[in-house]
Amino acid sequence: MGREVPAPVKRDTLLAVARAARQRxxxxxxxxxxxAALLTEEGRIFTGSNMENASLGLTVCAERVACWTAVHYGFRRFSKLAVSADCTPPPVPCGACRQVIWETAGNIEIIMGNLAGETAVMSLLELMPVPFGSSAWDDNPVGRRREEQEGLWRLPxxxxxIGYVVNDYQEPSDIPDNYREQVSRVVIDPELEEGLYRVEEEKQIVVIAYLHRSRGFSLKDRRRGRGNEIYGIFACRSPYRPNAIAQSTGEIIxxxxxxxxxxxxxxxxxxxxxDLKTVISPKK
Structure with a gap:
């Protein structure tokens, strides 16, 4: 089977992500x-929120934060941008944001929503009929991009x-030593439910998770189950790591x-x- 086109993200979902981004x-x-929430053609979502400064001219709007973050991570093709605020009528991107959206994303769909559930949808060119484009710099060598490939692996x-864990453990210290007998639930984004097709045929599942409560790390730590001896962080399962990512394997009930x-x-x-992945038994 060939690679499928990503399932379309609904407008309501993108607005919900933009509403959540307001909290930051x-x-x-x-x-x-x-x-703001910007959707790439590959189905990825990048968020942004407004960042103010006492020198108000340095303030950056949510839409620009989302656009520049997506470009920083190497994405250049986009389909929709949602923006959310507590105002009536729903918020409209300012002129500076419209120019940045045009530069980074082109004539994409702009979804504007407020907390009362009101929405408006327009294309960028409906909001800004005559944009100033990068073509003005085409003959100027100063404006040409140079991409340096070496060292790109270091970029974040x-x-x-895709979902979240539900159980009674509120802190890492709450997890008992006999956690292998404890039961949790994993709730997947409803829009990704189709990805669970036939997962019930598996006995075990690997859950790849982000340890959102992890803060800081040391390259050496005490290893549980080994008399608290000191090990390198990559030789133990401490939650305090350079990248707070965990792999936990469980039995599907x-x-x-x-x-x-x-x-x-x-x-x-x-x-x-x-992510979720199945467990592959070693070949005999």
Whole structure:
């Protein structure tokens, strides 16, 4: 089977992500948090929120944060941008944001929504009929891009969670030594439910998760189960790592639509799930 086109992300879903992004706005002066969510043609979502400064001219809008973040991570093709704020009518990108959206994404769909559920949808060219484009710089060598390939592996990588863990453990210290007998649920984004097709045929599942409560790390740590002897961080399972990513394998008990009941996960309540993978038995 060939690689399939990513399932389309619904407008309501993209607006919901933009609403969530509002919670990370830094807006102590205007007290007007705004969130944005930019959808790539590959199905990835990049978020942004407004970042204010006491010198107000340095403030950057949510839409520009989302656009520049996506470009920084190497994405150049986009389909939709959602923006959310608590205002009536729904928020419209400012002139500076429209120019940046045009430069980075072109004539994409702009979805504007407020917390009351009102929405408006327009193309960028409907918002800005005569944009100033990069073609003005085509003959100027100063404006030409140079990409340096060496060292690109050092750039940060961005992921979007596919779901989250539900159980009674609120802190890492709450996880008991006999966690292999404990039961958790993994709730998958309903729009990704089709990806669980026939997963109930498996006995075990590997949960790749982001340890959202992890803060800082040391390259050496004490290893549980080995008398608390000191090991390098890559030789033990400490949650405090350069990249706070965990792999936890559990037994599938049941599957109900987008919810999996799993025994044996050592993850706390609310842990974002990045991926699920089946367990492949070694060949004899």
């Amino acid at each position: 706005a830094y807006a102590p002066y205007s007290r007007f948090p705004v969130g 990588v961005s992921f979007s969670p 049941s599957v109900d639509h987008n919810r999996l009941t799993i025994r044996g996960l050592d993850l706390i309540n609310g842990t974002p799930v990045l």
